[in-house]
Structure formats: structure tokens, C-alpha cells
Amino acid sequence: xxxxxxxxxxxxxxxxxxxxxxxxxxxxxxxxxxxxxxxxxxxxxxxxxxxxxxxxxxxxxxxxxxxxxxxxxxxxxxxxxxxxxxxxxxxxxxxxxxxxxxxxxxxxxxxxxxxxxxxxxxxxxxxxxxxxxxxxxxxxxxxxxxxxxxxxxxxxxxxxxxxxxxxxxxxxxxxxxxxxxxxxxxxxxxxxxxxxxxxxxxxxxxxxx
Amino acid sequence: xxxxxxxxxxxxxxxxxxxxxxxxxxxxxxxxxxxxxxxxxxxxxxxxxxxxxxxxxxxxxxxxxxxxxxxxxxxxxxxxxxxxxxxxxxxxxxxxxxxxxxxxxxxxxxxxxxxxxxxxxxxxxxxxxxxxxxxxxxxxxxxxxxxxxxxxxxxxxxxxxxxxxxxxxxxxxxxxxxxxxxxxxxxxxxxxxxxxxxxxxxxxxxxxxxxxxxxxxxxxxxxxxxxxxxxxxxxxxxxxxxxxxxxxxxxxxxxxxxxxxxxxxxxxxxxxxxxxxxxxxxxxxxxxxxxxxxxxxxxxxxxxxxxxxxxxxxxxx
Numbered sequence: 001x002x003x004x005x006x007x008x009x010x011x012x013x014x015x016x017x018x019x020x021x022x023x024x025x026x027x028x029x030x031x032x033x034x035x036x037x038x039x040x041x042x043x044x045x046x047x048x049x050x051x052x053x054x055x056x057x058x059x060x061x062x063x064x065x066x067x068x069x070x071x072x073x074x075x076x077x078x079x080x081x082x083x084x085x086x087x088x089x090x091x092x093x094x095x096x097x098x099x100x101x102x103x104x105x106x107x108x109x110x111x112x113x114x115x116x117x118x119x120x121x122x123x124x125x126x127x128x129x130x131x132x133x134x135x136x137x138x139x140x141x142x143x144x145x146x147x148x149x150x151x152x153x154x155x156x157x158x159x160x161x162x163x164x165x166x167x168x169x170x171x172x173x174x175x176x177x178x179x180x181x182x183x184x185x186x187x188x189x190x191x192x193x194x195x196x197x198x199x200x201x202x203x204x205x206x207x208x209x
Numbered sequence: 210x211x212x213x214x215x216x217x218x219x220x221x222x223x224x225x226x227x228x229x230x231x232x233x234x235x236x237x238x239x240x241x242x243x244x245x246x247x248x249x250x251x252x253x254x255x256x257x258x259x260x261x262x263x264x265x266x267x268x269x270x271x272x273x274x275x276x277x278x279x280x281x282x283x284x285x286x287x288x289x290x291x292x293x294x295x296x297x298x299x300x301x302x303x304x305x306x307x308x309x310x311x312x313x314x315x316x317x318x319x320x321x322x323x324x325x326x327x328x329x330x331x332x333x334x335x336x337x338x339x340x341x342x343x344x345x346x347x348x349x350x351x352x353x354x355x356x357x358x359x360x361x362x363x364x365x366x367x368x369x370x371x372x373x374x375x376x377x378x379x380x381x382x383x384x385x386x387x388x389x390x391x392x393x394x395x396x397x398x399x400x401x402x403x404x405x406x407x408x409x410x411x412x413x414x415x416x417x418x419x420x421x422x423x424x425x426x427x428x429x430x431x432x433x434x435x436x437x438x439x440x441x442x443x444x445x446x447x448x449x450x451x452x453x454x455x456x457x458x459x460x461x462x463x464x465x466x467x468x469x470x471x472x473x474x475x476x477x478x479x480x481x482x483x484x485x486x487x488x489x490x491x492x493x494x495x496x497x498x499x500x501x502x503x504x505x506x507x508x509x510x511x512x513x514x515x516x517x518x519x520x521x522x523x524x525x526x
Contacts, residue, residue: 023292023295023296160299163299163305166308171308171312173315174295175298176295177299
């Protein structure tokens with residue numbers, strides 16, 4: 001049921017809404033079918049980002065991908081948490097690391113989802129920023145990738161989303177925007193700062209593409 | 210003699226003949242470029258080939274919508290306006306505080322086309338030039354951000370006039386009442402307008418390539434030459450004469466209207482070119498991902514549609 005709902009929402013409703021009304025030019029993500037598991041790493045300017053990424057992936061993968069989101073933002077109350085779990089299939093994590101309680105630690109939560117076979121969507125910039133301006137990447141993605149070095153990450157870059165629906169304004173005003181995918185890549189070094197630098201470079205390449 | 214011809218051949222089949230003509234031309238162009246490409250592999254045909262390809266798509270969609278059901282045509286043309294508006298709005302760099310007013314500008318698109326659909330001429334003709342013209346600046350002011358507000362007021366109204374008000378005249382052609390002895394009706398007029406506008410683009414391009422030497426406005430559009438301009442105008446006027454059966458106009462009127470389509474079609478083209486130069490994109494279709502380049506296709510229509518409409522409206526209705 002949940003699988004069908006997600007497929008209907010993303011691969012049909014939202015896909016056409018984003019393409020036809022909002023004007024998002026969506027890059028083909030058919031290559032993801034060749035990957036067993038992956039982490040989509042994207043820049044973050046808008047609530048539309050998650051929607052666009054989920055709408056772009058092949059229909060058969062939609063329910064196997066969990067967008068990682070901040071628990072304090074999307075789990076303000078039980079109902080909201082349930083809704084975002086059911087309709088967005090989110091993996092809710094706390095923003096801060098929690099050494100005392102490993103169950104509640106964001107990194108462990110992501111690793112657990114990966115071990116269960118899910119793929120992830122991660123916005124390493126953290127919170128949504130101003131349109132077309134990059135923010136420094138948070139190290140979480142580095143910790144996850146360094147502990148699961150065999151899982152490939154897929155860089156994705158979106159332009160214009162923050163203009164179609166910026167932070168702090170829930171009105172969608174159609175704006176020609178785009179989503180481009182990079183190639184699935186393995187990390188080249190176990191060092192956190194190297195991993196972050198590698199991803200930052202991918203973003204810059206995609207931005208200028 | 211002319212009357213007999215009209216009765217025998219054209220009375221019921223005007224539209225079909227022109228449709229056949231359009232697809233015939235497309236087949237001819239596609240084959241021609243294919244053969245030239247085979248004979249001379251070094252010929253620079255990429256641009257004309259991609260133009261021809263998009264003509265296939267445009268012609269099929271447009272003619273499909275027009276022939277089968279004119280209600281669909283209203284929606285199709287409204288959608289064209291919408292995409293064109295979105296494209297140019299996205300390029301012009303508005304402020305974030307303009308978003309509310311832009312939203313209302315989007316809302317005005319279905320309203321404008323609805324007014325065309327219900328054939329309320331008075332409201333149709335003032336809605337954007339008067340109502341939206343007065344309302345949108347107020348909406349901008351209510352937001353309270355005055356830095357750069359004049360530019361936003363001006364650009365927003367200009368885009369709306371160009372992509373919505375101008376293009377919506379195409380839809381209003383379909384709402385014009387029937388005239389005695391003129392069977393092609395609004396669809397015929399629409400076909401005449403679109404076909405002549407596009408053939409004018411093609412003719413100016415072709416004559417410019419063949420004979421072009423003297424540039425008209427090199428700073429704006431280095432490819433536009435006097436030879437292309439005049440060749441285009443002459444050819445378009447002649448072709449318009451032969452397509453007169455799609456209009457209720459007399460011979461002299463058709464010649465004049467065709468000439469005007471050719472002339473203002475050129476004007477629309479160079480106006481858009483200058484804007485593109487200002488923004489710094491040469492071709493809206495390819496430079497920036499996410500921009501389909503619809504404006505490249507309808508820049509001249511934005512000028513020819515209102516001019517043609519009002520000429521015909523004055524002369525025949």
C-alpha cells in the first residue's frame with residue numbers, strides 16, 4: 001500500500017506537476033537501476049528538493065529510498081512525524097550527535113537504514129540555504145561513507161528550486177529550474193575532510209555543467 | 210473565376226489544404242537537409258536541422274489541437290503563454306520580494322484566456338493593460354521592499370504584455386463570430402497568422418543566408434540583413450496573397466495584412482534578440498539548462514498576433 005502510494009505520488013503526480021507546472025528540467029536517473037544501493041547527495045535550497053529527487057528516480061526504486069531529514073523540523077508532533085514517514089518515507093534524525101545513547105545517534109540511524117537495504121537521500125548542507133549559494137558541508141555524510149566505503153554516493157545538483165519555493169515561504173511560484181545527476185562514485189579516501197572536499201568538487205562540476 | 214475555384218475546391222477544405230501544405234513543406238525541408246547533408250557532410254546544418262525538428266513538433270501539436278477541437282486550442286495557447294512567461298521571468302532576475310506579484314501574474318493567464326473563451330471583448334482587451342497594470346504594482350508595494358521596485362514593476366508588466374496579452378490574441382481569433390460567406394472562420398485566421406509568421410521567419414533566414422550582405426542592426430542581431438528582411442517581406446506578402454481564402458479580407462487588405470505580419474514579425478524577433486543580449490544568453494534553448502527555448506519560437510508571434518488581430522478586427526468585423 002505504502003509502496004503504491006509513494007509510486008503514485010512521486011512517479012506520477014509530482015513528476016508531472018514539477019515538470020509541467022513548476023518547470024523543473026529533470027535529468028534522467030535510469031542509471032540508478034544498475035546500482036544495488038546508493039546515497040544521493042544533493043544541495044538543498046527548498047522543500048521541493050526532496051520531491052524532485054524522489055520524482056526523478058526510477059519508479060521501482062521510489063519506496064527503497066529514504067530522504068534523511070531533521071527530526072526537530074519534521075517530527076514536531078506525532079501526526080507530522082507519521083505523515084512525513086508515510087508520504088515522504090523519511091528517515092528522521094536528530095541534528096546533534098548523541099554518544100551516550102547510540103540508538104539515537106544520527107550516524108548510527110543512517111548506518112542502520114543502509115544495513116536494512118535502503119538507499120538514502122542526504123543534504124549535507126543541512127538546512128535549506130539561500131538560492132544558488134553553497135553552504136559548507138556538514139561532516140555526517142563523511143562519517144557514513146567512511147564506515148560503508150563500498151556504497152557509492154551519487155552527487156545531484158539543483159538550480160532554481162530556491163526561487164520556485166524558498167525557505168520561509170510555502171507558496172510555489174513556477175520558476176524554470178533543473179536537476180542534474182553526476183556519476184555514482186566511491187570515496188577515494190577514508191578521511192572525513194577528503195570526502196567532503198570530493199563531494200564539494202562534484203557539486204561545483206555539476207553546477208557548471 | 211476565382212469564385213468558382215473557391216466554391217469547388219476550397220469551401221470545405223481550406224484548413225485541410227493548408228495542413229497538407231505545412232506537412233508537405235516539413236517533409237520537403239527534412240528531405241532537403243538530409244540530402245544536402247549526404248552530399249556535403251561539411252555543410253553547417255545543425256541549426257536548420259534542429260529548427261526543422263522543432264517545427265515538426267510545434268506543427269503537430271498546434272495543428273492537432275486546432276483541427277480536432279478548438280476548446281483544446283484555448284488551453285494549448287494558454288499553456289504556451291504560461292511556459293513563455295515562466296521562461297522569461299526565470300531569466301530576468303527578479304527579487305525574492307516580487308514572488309507574490311509574480312504569482313498573481315501567473316493567475317492572470319487563465320483569466321485572460323477565459324475572457325477570450327467566453328468572448329467578452331471589452332474585458333479581454335483591458336484586463337492586462339489596465340487591471341493588471343494597476344494591480345501588480347500595488348501588490349509589489351504591499352510587500353514593502355522599495356529597492357529596485359520600479360524595475361520590477363516595469364519588467365513584470367512588459368513580460369505579461371508580451372507573453373500573455375499578445376499571445377492571447379491568437380485565442381481570441383477562435384472566438385470571433387461567424388461571418389456570412391466566410392467559412393474558414395477563426396481557425397482559418399489562426400492558421401493564416403501562425404503559418405505566415407513562421408514562413409516569414411524561415412524566409413528571412415533563408416534569404417539572409419543566400420544573399421545577406423548589408424546588416425540592419427549588427428549590434429543586436431548580426432545575422433539580420435537587409436536582403437533577408439526584404440526577401441522575407443516580399444515572399445511572405447506573396448504567400449499571404451495565395452492563402453487569402455483563410456481570411457475574410459479583400460485582395461488589397463490581404464496584401465497589406467501579410468506585409469504587416471512580415472514587418473512586425475521581424476520587429477518581434479529583434480526585440481527579443483536585444484533582450485537576450487542584455488541578459489547574456491544567446492540562445493534561450495541551449496545555454497541554460499531548464500529553459501526549453503519556447504521564446505525563441507514565439508518571439509515574432511508575440512508581435513504579429515495582436516497586430517494581425519486588430520487589423521482583421523477593424524477591417525472585417
